[in-house]
Amino acid sequence: MIIITLSRIFHRCMDYFRFRSSSSGGRSTASETDHHHHQLIPRISRKYRSLSFDSGLRLIASLSNNHQRIESPTRLVMSSSVSNSDRKIVTGSAGYILEDVPHFTDDFPDCPTYPNPLQDNAAYSVVKQYFVDDDDTVPQKIVVHPDSPRGTHFRRAGPRQRVYFESDDVLACIVTCGGLCPGLNTVIREIVCGLSYMYGVKRILGIDGGYRGFYARNTIHLDTNTVNDIHRSGGTILGTSRGGHDTTKIVDSIQDRGINQVYIIGGDGSQKGAAAIFEEIRRRKLKVAVAGIPKTIDNDIPIIDRSFGFDTAVEEAQRAINAAHVEATSFENGIGLVKLMGRYSGFIAMYATLASRDVDCCLIPESPFFLEGPGGLFEFISKRLKESGHMVIVIAEGAGQDLLAESIEESKTLKDASGNKLLQDVGLWISQRIKDHFAKKMTLNLKYIDPTYMIRAVPSNASDNVCCTLLAQSAVHGVMAGYNGFTVGLVNGRHTYIPFYRITEKQNKVVTTDRMWARLLSSTNQPSFMKHDDIDSNQLVGEPGTMKW
Numbered sequence: 008m009i010i011i012t013l014s015r016i017f018h019r020c021m022d023y024f025r026f027r028s029s030s031s032g033g034r035s036t037a038s039e040t041d042h043h044h045h046q047l048i049p050r051i052s053r054k055y056r057s058l059s060f061d062s063g064l065r066l067i068a069s070l071s072n073n074h075q076r077i078e079s080p081t082r083l084v085m086s087s088s089v090s091n092s093d094r095k096i097v098t099g100s101a102g103y104i105l106e107d108v109p110h111f112t113d114d115f116p117d118c119p120t121y122p123n124p125l126q127d128n129a130a131y132s133v134v135k136q137y138f139v140d141d142d143d144t145v146p147q148k149i150v151v152h153p154d155s156p157r158g159t160h161f162r163r164a165g166p167r168q169r170v171y172f173e174s175d176d177v178l179a180c181i182v183t184c185g186g187l188c189p190g191l192n193t194v195i196r197e198i199v200c201g202l203s204y205m206y207g208v209k210r211i212l213g214i215d216g217g218y219r220g221f222y223a224r225n226t227i228h229l230d231t232n233t234v235n236d237i238h239r240s241g242g243t244i245l246g247t248s249r250g251g252h253d254t255t256k257i258v259d260s261i262q263d264r265g266i267n268q269v270y271i272i273g274g275d276g277s278q279k280g281a282a283a284i285f286e287e288i289r290r291r292k293l294k295v296a297v298a299g300i301p302k303t304i305d306n307d308i309p310i311i312d313r314s315f316g317f318d319t320a321v322e323e324a325q326r327a328i329n330a331a332h333v334e335a336t337s338f339e340n341g342i343g344l345v346k347l348m349g350r351y352s353g354f355i356a357m358y359a360t361l362a363s364r365d366v367d368c369c370l371i372p373e374s375p376f377f378l379e380g381p382g383g384l385f386e387f388i389s390k391r392l393k394e395s396g397h398m399v400i401v402i403a404e405g406a407g408q409d410l411l412a413e414s415i416e417e418s419k420t421l422k423d424a425s426g427n428k429l430l431q432d433v434g435l436w437i438s439q440r441i442k443d444h445f446a447k448k449m450t451l452n453l454k455y456i457d458p459t460y461m462i463r464a465v466p467s468n469a470s471d472n473v474c475c476t477l478l479a480q481s482a483v484h485g486v487m488a489g490y491n492g493f494t495v496g497l498v499n500g501r502h503t504y505i506p507f508y509r510i511t512e513k514q515n516k517v518v519t520t521d522r523m524w525a526r527l528l529s530s531t532n533q534p535s536f537m538k539h540d541d542i543d544s545n546q547l548v549g550e551p552g553t554m555k556w
């Protein structure tokens with residue numbers, strides 16, 4: 008209680024000395040902005056002139072005179088792998104760690120705040136506890152032991168009592184980057200509607216065609232009318248692209264246009280791009296917020312439970328698997344083979360298999376397999392055909408690439424414009440290998456179905472539409488509340504703000520020693536195709552226990 012009260016007193020004191028900053032508006036250069044900022048500082052009491060949020064916390068701590076709750080929370084600033092990026096880590100008792108996100112007050116300790124317009128909105132003011140308490144955090148791990156530390160937490164998303172933008176001053180922009188994903192249009196729609204209806208923001212721009220659109224294309228005007236029906240269509244009305252991330256040109260464009268809120272909808276690559284933009288914005292001391300909304304049908308983004316589009320992609324994949332099953336059961340020794348997306352992570356294949364119940368074998372990038380000999384794929388196919396006369400195989404596009412690379416040497420080095428590995432068609436390759444192997448042994452009817460782009464080009468389903476809406480609203484609330492340099496994401500079913508470095512430091516993968524993969528193996532009754540050595544060296548790179556729903 009004491010720290011909360013002191014913290015509020017501190018913020019009240021700070022509010023008293025607030026000034027109106029316009030550092031990001033207009034066409035000011037970085038040096039002009041600096042100058043403008045420093046011109047305004049003398050208006051603040053000397054005592055609080057250089058008081059950052061951190062030093063504010065320390066001030067409260069010293070005032071509190073050794074109170075237990077104040078003794079423990081300490082903010083440690085650690086060096087980051089990304090230049091100029093300070094990691095905000097708050098530690099507390101019982102091994103509590105908050106991996107916090109940057110806030111405007113870190114760089115602009117005296118920037119003004121305003122009452123949240125939602126508090127005058129009849130629809131929200133009746134909602135009990137609509138505003139999120141500043142102390143609310145969400146644990147990354149929810150399975151704990153009596154004596155285990157409380158571990159890493161992330162800041163809970165949602166609206167705050169005070170905001171750091173006046174509605175009329177906001178110039179927001181939205182960009183979609185990377186591959187398509189069901190729900191992109193819904194997220195665009197809900198950012199526009201959230202900004203407009205909740206916060207009265209009128210100036211919102213769409214960036215045309217991904218990152219390069221910042222500097223190579225005109226912007227697109229967005230309002231609640233223009234986005235009204237877009238959620239019914241797949242794709243993105245803004246267009247998207249790979250490559251073209253030129254940080255300097257992008258931030259020049261943000262600065263020149265006077266944009267002060269940047270919403271970036273994209274996958275792991277896009278979030279790395281967002282982090283680079285945020286770093287440059289900070290370096291230039293611009294009062295511009297950058298927020299990421301994770302887009303990934305592959306579910307290759309760590310920390311989060313899942314993001315929008317995945318559910319729809321898995322549902323759409325069922326149509327291909329059903330067709331494969333019908334074909335396989337209609338012919339002697341029928342094999343239906345379906346290739347699904349998943350460059351480095353096999354979540355779509357794994358969940359489509361678990362959902363379908365018709366799949367006999369699921370092959371993913373994380374689980375090595377081999378074709379010939381005892382325990383190999385050919386032996387299993389032979390066994391399953393003898394038992395039931397047909398089978399369905401689901402293969403993720405990134406599976407077995409090492410086997411393909413043995414035959415196609417140059418395939419190891421090919422990359423797309425964003426630097427992602429370009430894959431060979433494992434579906435075609437494995438179909439041919441199976442046909443060749445059984446050619447002289449038995450009649451085989453193999454039908455290869457490749458629904459690749461169909462599962463991501465569709466509009467999002469009902470559950471993903473809800474997911475898109477909540478993510479978009481959470482991003483808008485976070486930005487308006489002054490948080491910065493974050494990706495919004497579901498952690499254990501709660502929306503959180505996650506620092507970019509945690510999102511970009513590794514990829515999420517299926518952990519084949521985790522219980523979910525074991526559940527799949529028991530559902531299909533397929534062998535693991537793993538040799539003992541593979542188990543030992545199995546990359547434990549995923550977040551064990553992700554996809555918990």
Ligand SMILES: Nc1ncnc2c1ncn2[C@@H]1O[C@H](COP(=O)(O)OP(=O)(O)O)[C@@H](O)[C@H]1O
Pocket residue numbers: 184185186217218219248249250251252273274275276277278279280281283302424425426427
């Ligand atoms: N390490 C990086 N730094 C800066 N920008 C990046 C980085 N990786 C990817 N990007 C940019 O992010 C955008 C999307 O990346 P991509 O890998 O194609 O898709 P996704 O975001 O869906 O993973 C591209 O414009 C790409 O240039």
Ligand SMILES: O=P(O)(O)OC[C@H]1O[C@](O)(COP(=O)(O)O)[C@@H](O)[C@@H]1O
Pocket residue numbers: 185186187274275276302303304305348349350404423427463
């Ligand atoms: O052919 P494209 O459009 O470059 O994309 C193919 C890749 O896009 C994805 O659908 C999604 O990847 P991103 O998240 O990097 O956009 C992958 O599953 C697939 O390998």
Ligand SMILES: [Mg+2]
Pocket residue numbers: 185274275276
């Ligand atoms: Mg990606």
